[in-house]
Amino acid sequence: MIYTDVLIIGGGFAGVSAAQALEKKGVATLLIDKKNYFEVTFATLRDISDPDYTDNKARKHYQQFLSGDFRQDSITELSHDHALLESGQKVTFxxxxxxxxxxxxxxxxAKSHSAFDLDSRNKELLKYNQQLKMAREVLIIGGGLVGVELAGEIGYSFPEKNITLAHNxxxxxxxxxxxxxxxxxEQLTALGVKVQFNSRFQREGEQYIDQNSEEISSADVVLEALGTLPNSEFMKKHLADTLDEKNYVIVDQNLAVKRHDNLYALGDVANVGEAKLGYLAQQQGRYVAKSIIKKLNKKHIKQYKRNPLMALIPTGQKTGVVQLPFAVTTMQALVNMKQKDLFINKMYKAFKS
Ligand SMILES: Cc1cc2nc3c(=O)[nH]c(=O)nc-3n(C[C@H](O)[C@H](O)[C@H](O)COP(=O)(O)OP(=O)(O)OC[C@H]3O[C@@H](n4cnc5c(N)ncnc54)[C@H](O)[C@@H]3O)c2cc1C
Structure with missing residues (x-):
């Protein structure tokens, strides 16, 4: 059996920023992730279309930068005081x-289903790049944040290819x-991407057919960017009543789990009431670390302050759209801030401070 003061389940933006902030203040943590690497997702789509751009710098082994303890394993069950791991170990906290x-x-x-070690993830992304290189025609299904960015990256890096972004x-x-x-x-169209609205392509056998127009896609590479699901299955046995109807963890004003003041949930898995974005998950991580330290020192904890949606969405390597709280701009100076290295350095620097 393993014991830790603070167990952190998942080493994404939320978990890593919480772990680093707690360790800095002398609170012992154990972070468990099924992968052995952190990935700056902001760079993932460029890695598919132009792997040389970041040269795999977006992904690092946790051991390269994480201050606290780390174990590569998968949580299969969580209760209010212990977790069970896929390896058979039990962690109390x-x-x-x-x-x-x-x-x-x-x-x-976008987020690997099976490449849980760094080398295999790098290889997996390279394989996507090779498929794109060979393709004549690419269909991207889904015009959300990931679909738009993906269409822009592929449109920029492969101007000779026939690219369609189909959105429902x-x-x-x-x-x-x-x-x-x-x-x-406008920016995608300028790159030569054909944006097809009100279409619902679905796979039927080997083909993709638009359920609205019955058009059969002739694309030789199809990428489906159809959104996310929360990773909360390990809570179903003991903590099912803390999940909402879509399986997000319900949290209070302090990001504590409903009726459990020793459990916190944050980032994409939690129903925080903010956009599901990496930089917000990172802020929530810092907030939870601060709350835990304040609680240990019996000090008052301020409520978590929700932020408005802000995003800088690249559309290829030169252009992008910036949404600020009160304005939208395509100003080059702002776009370039992210284009430089897709915030990879900024992110790893933030984890150090
Ligand atoms: C392609 C792409 C581009 C994006 N671009 C941006 C952007 O430009 N800006 C932005 O702010 N956001 C962006 N996002 C969104 C951002 O990546 C997410 O909001 C962010 O990853 C959420 O962080 P998180 O820490 O909550 O969860 P995650 O990053 O999903 O991390 C969760 C971790 O938990 C681990 N885990 C899950 N289940 C278990 C288990 N049972 N046991 C052990 N470990 C487990 C996973 O392996 C993972 O490492 C992008 C997302 C994608 C996919």
Whole structure:
């Protein structure tokens, strides 16, 4: 049996930032992730279209930068005071941070379904790149954040290919301001991407058929960017009543799990009431670490302050759309801030401080 003061389930933006902040203040943590590497997802789609751009710098072994203890394993069950691991081990804890994030069932390129070690993940992304190189025609299904960015990256890196982005409604980037939706459309169109609205391509045997128009796609590579699901299955046995109808963990104003003040949930797996984005998961991680330290020192804990949606969405290597709280812009100076290295250095630097 293993004991830790603070168990952290998942080493994404949320879990790693919480772990680093706690360790800095002398609180012992054990972070468990099924992968042995952290991935800056902001760079993943460029790694598929132009692997030389970041040279695999987006992914690092946890041991390269994580201050606390790390174990590569999978949590299979969680209760209020212990967790069971796939390896058969049991971990008991005083407090646990649930930061198991989300998965991308339709697209292993976005978050891997099976490449749990760094080398195999790098190889997996390279394989996507090779498929794209060989393709004549590419169909991307889904015009959300990932679909738009993917279409932009492929459109930029492979201008000679026939690329279609098919979306099931009449505007890209649902939830964003309409100016951001229009600018993204303009930028993709300028790259030669054909955006097809109100179409619902579905796989039928070997073919993709638009359920609305009955068009059969002639694409030789199809990438489905159809959204995420929360990784909360390990809570179903003992903590099912803490999940909402879509299996997100219900949290209070302090990101504590409903009726369990020694459990916290944050990032993509939690129903925080903020956009599901990496930089917000990172902020939530820091907040939870601070709360735990304040609780240990019997100090007052301020409520978590929700943030408005902000995003910088690249559409290829030169352009992008920036949504700020009160404005939308395509200003080059702002776009370039992310284009430089897709915030890879910024992220690893933040984990150090
Ligand atoms: C392609 C792509 C591009 C993106 N671009 C941006 C962007 O530009 N800006 C932005 O802010 N956001 C972006 N996002 C969103 C961002 O990646 C997510 O919001 C972020 O990953 C959420 O962080 P998290 O820590 O909550 O969860 P995750 O990053 O999903 O991390 C969860 C971790 O938990 C582990 N885990 C899950 N279940 C278990 C288990 N049972 N046992 C052990 N470990 C487990 C997983 O392996 C994973 O490492 C992008 C997402 C994708 C897919």
């Amino acid at each position: 005083k407090q646990a941070i649930i930061a198991s994030g989300s998965r991308y069932p339709s697209l292993s390129a 409604s009449s505007a890209l980037l649902e939830g964003f301001k309409s100016k951001a939706q229009k600018k993204a459309l």
